[in-house]
Amino acid sequence: MRKANFFFGLLLLLFCLSCTSNEKQSDLRLPEAHGKINTISVIMDDVLWNGEIGDTLRKKLAAPVDGLQDEEPLFTINQYSPKIFDASVKNSRTLIVVSKSDIPQFKHVENQYAFPQNVFYISGYTSSEIIRTIELHANTLVSSLKYYEIIENQRLNAITPFNDKSIKEAFGITLQLPNTFQYAIRNKDFCWLKKDVPSGNLNLLLYKIPFSSFSENDNLAQKIIDIRDSVGRKYVKGLYNNAGMITEESYAPYFQKIRLDHKTTYETRGTWELENGFMNGPFLNYVIEDPTNQCYLIADGFVYNPSSAKRDFVFELEAIIKSIHFLK
Structure with a gap:
């Protein structure tokens, strides 16, 4: 019985190690993400970007940084239409994808197109629903973006310590x-x-x-x-x-x-x-x-x-x- 338990535990450990190894190999197969610190690529239709939804998102992501004499935004935002969502944009280190869909959604996905990468999805059935989703999750979004930018900056600092x-x-x-x-x-x-x-x-x-x-x-x-x-x-x-x-x-x-x-x-x-x-x-x-x-x-x-x-x-x-x- 003890031998059976031992071999079962060994197989479970090997399985876990294999899964971890496969995840790491999967990350390594992805192209390297690119993008300057505090720069975000926003994927959304031009009509939405130039309207109330874009205004709401800019108000949250381009708010002034505390403690600076001159007004500077929290993040630099580059907006792209879904029509030109090609590899050069997909490999951005930080992506926010805003679109209309059947249900409201706020979702975070890591390393979807490149590594290291963070993709945030925001959606809703109507413009009002998308705005409510942005308002509801704005603090989480901004704090998450800051956290991952700190991590990236620390990673760069560690390259030449x-x-x-x-x-x-x-x-x-x-x-x-x-x-x-x-x-x-x-x-x-x-x-x-x-x-x-x-x-x-x-x-x-x-x-x-x-x-x-x-x-x-x-x-x-x-x-x-x-x-x-x-x-x-x-x-x-x-x-x-x-x-x-x-x-x-x-x-x-x-x-x-x-x-x-x-x-x-x-x-x-x-x-x-x-x-x-x-x-x-x-x-x-x-x-x-x-x-x-x-x-x-x-x-x-x-x-x-x-x-x-x-x-x-x-x-x-x-x-x-x-x-x-x-x-x-």
Whole structure:
């Protein structure tokens, strides 16, 4: 009886491994998906796109990104008619297919035409029904698109990884950082990583503060800004008047509580500036609870790119920060 159970278990294991292997081989046979980060291909009839349905979809997918001085959309949208839904479009990394059908539907399919790929289907019998479906599932759609774009950005970063040995030793974490970054400042409890781009730079600060830095009576959002400004004044200086980086007061920061690597995290987005200077740009700040070491890890990303769009640079920093994993 024991032998029979053993062989049955072995056969079940082999079957499962075979299924997994077949799925992987199937994915490998698919063409490679293409598409820039935060770019979506929308497949829908021109009449629907130019009407109320298109307006509703654009309102959800092209809403302004929080924390940027200039208005930039969440996603760049390329619309195609179903009549030209050929291989070049089908192999897009992210597809949204909107059409009329007998029943309302919101469906997500992975790797249908290419790999890695996400296809979202939205349909309804009438225009009103399609709009209701979009409204009903808009939050799920946007959060799913953001999630998969973060995953893709992290995948790209991992292709040419940065040697993060010093970061592991100083902060007890790993993160998906591309080797296009380099250290601007590195010491025992603080590091500043910088990446140059044609018209500016991307920056990431990492440092720790003790749990005692916050008290129950603190205005948490304001306290985080105060800590951020004190670190900016100390380390991030202007070239001419030695002015430090602070949070710009004319733009109210966005503040929310999230989970990062299963830890309570406080996310703040806003705009930075140099005191008595003209340099400024967007930032995103994450205060991550580290109960094991009785401290908070702070990851602060900021962009200086005065002559170009900033959305994708901020998103790259977000993908890096959200790849943080605490070592045991």
